[in-house]
Amino acid sequence: MEYDKWVKLAQKGDQDAFVLLIKNNENSMYRVARSFFKDDIDCADVIQETILKAFQSLKNLKEPKYFKTWLIRILINECKKMIISKKKVVNEVVEETKVDSYHSIEIQEAIDSLDVDIRTITVLFYLEDRPVKEIAKLLEIPEGTVKSRLNRARSKLANLLQSENERSVRDGK
Amino acid sequence: MENNSVDSELRKILRESEPEIPTTIQKRIDQTLTKLPTAKKKNKFLKRFLITSSVTVASFALLIAISISSPSITNALKQVPVIEYVFQLLENKGLNKANEMGLISNIDQNATDENITVSIIEVFNDGINISVGYAIHFSDKLNSSNIFPDFKIKLDGKSPSSVSVDTSSGQWINDLTYINMFTINTDQPSSEQFQFDLIIEQIGETKGNWSFSFPLTKEKSETTTILPMLTITEGETTIIIEEVNFTLTSTKIRAQMLKPGVLYDTYDDFEVIDDQGESLRRHNSGVSFGNDENIVQWEAEYEAVQEVPAFLTVWFREGLEITIPIE
Structure with a gap:
């Protein structure tokens, strides 16, 4: 219930609520991004783009309870776009895994x-x-x-x- | 063992061994959240334009953890390697083509401050975009590879009112030297040549002053411009593709949208696909409008195509796309 409240507040322009939502989902975003890219910079790029996109189009989200699914969907789209644009080969040797x-x-x-x-x-x-x-x-x-x-x-x-x-x-x- | 028990075992192991978010990514998330764009205003004509998108442009003043052991500037300068070209190293197809055509200008200017030396290596101005290849040399090894210079420009001594910047992924050519390029899109003076001032004020978290000044010439390169005036209508929304422009550095598209509805909020999601089915990377996009919010001018820049394609497809949303034949 609390979660839905944050989404509604964020949809009304409350940036703090949006920050809370992202902080709550940052681990999930990292896990998904990391499944596409081994390079930290690529992960950071797609996550950043996802946050900005989510912020800009949050008002289009009809069901607050689906926020996380919606956010992951945006992230996956961004990952796919980056793969296409950079022709990323993602099966290379493991780099700098923290x-x-x-x-x-x-x-x-x-x-x-x-x-x-x-x-x-x-x-x-x-x-x-x-x-x-x-x-x-x-x-x-x-x-x-x-x-x-x-x-x-x-x-x-x-x-x-x-x-x-x-x-x-x-x-x- | 049945799938369910294997799954719960795997789930347990994977969760126990889950890595933490690396510092680089954590910092980028936090920086993005502290620099969220302010709410959109919807009134004055051409007031708000461009500068959206492009991950790399969105936040300039980002992180760097620098551990400087304070070697002298002289020592730092002694270690600066000679770099003759950047565009080629970054494998930028459009600029490599410009290089083959002899259109790239070598600048080779250095500026040092705070034990950091910035070198402007080469530039290319096609009259629409100014591409600048640069190198940054640090006196000590960085803990982070994120380097986003914060800079301002002047054209013939005047600061342009609207500037959009795009940058690519840079490269470390050794432990201390980083190379990259950025492309600036702005209204240029009408003269064929003008003085270009570049003032870098911050590199990562280090503030300083790295200033450069040199003449820029608009190179006469191949550009293809078509005015398709193609129209697509769906429901109340009508889109008119007015202009498509191919240069060595970008593919630019301009369209007018009547009663755009939800499209207004997704203008930076529009996808452009060439005749080979390749989606072009978006550099920047923006909308402007007059007193009537139902008439919106959309303009966007995507990456350059290697060859002018037979057609381009602009995808606005599921079921709403338009194919533009190129003569």
Whole structure:
């Protein structure tokens, strides 16, 4: 309820409310942007453009409860636009991943090893708790495609994580 | 194991190992939020125009964490590498073509302040856009790669009333030297040559004064201008494509929108696609209007095309697009 109130206030021009909304969603925005781009500058660019776009067109949002979905939708569009415009190759070697532990690095590398289309679905499904139907709408692909890609992500991640665990046990970590 | 249990296990592992937002991105988010644009005014003719869009233009005075160990300016200058060209290094197709045609002017002016040396390497003015290639040399390694110079310009000693700026993604050519370019769109003096003053007042968080002055010539390059006057109507909204302009540095489109409705608020979402299906990157866009809010003039600049296409498509929104044949 509080969330809806912020959205309504922001729609009336309350910048503080808008800032609160963005601060509440910045982690999600980073996760999704990071699923498209490994470079921090690219992530920062798409997030910045998304914030500005959201601010400019917030009054067009009809249902405040869908703010987060709407925001992620804008972000995904911006990511797609940047990929098209920069012809970004997103499967290059991992760059400067800011993580806190070796374990985190392994998990991040496991996610990074997925193709971009699978990676985004993984983030939306596992970290953002978005249902398959909504992911299909967000990415403008059929539900069946989401399911099959999710299945690929599931088996690949499970295998990767299992191998890491076995190696850790063997190395006595 | 069934999918559900695998999913909950994976969800748990992924969440536990989630990386924090890197400082660079966090700072950019916070800077964007502190510099949100003010509310739109809707009255005076041509009062508000341009300067929207383009992530990189929106906030100039951004972050930089500089750790300066105060070497002397002389030492800093000794380390400045000689850079002869920037446009080529940045792989800008339009400007590379201009280079092949011998239209690029080498400037090679340096200014040093606060242990930072800025070099203006080369410029190109097609009469519509002024492209400036520059290098910034720091005396010590930066912790951040975000560098957005805050500057003002003068043309023949006068500050233009309206300026839009676009910049590309720069490059570090070594640990201390950064190169990039920006393109300035503004009303230029009518003379073929004029004096151009560039005063950089801030680089990242470091304030200083890096001033440059040199003559700029409007280069006679290939430009293609067409006046299609194509009209599309949907419901109450009518769009008339009035002018399309191709230069070495940009693709410019001008249209009039009658009763634009919601299109008025999404003018910087319009997409332009060439005959190969490639979406052109938008540099800037803006609207202006007279006393009647139902008549809106839309003008936008997109990236340059390598070859003038057989047609362009302007996508306004789902189900509302127009294809412009180019003769």
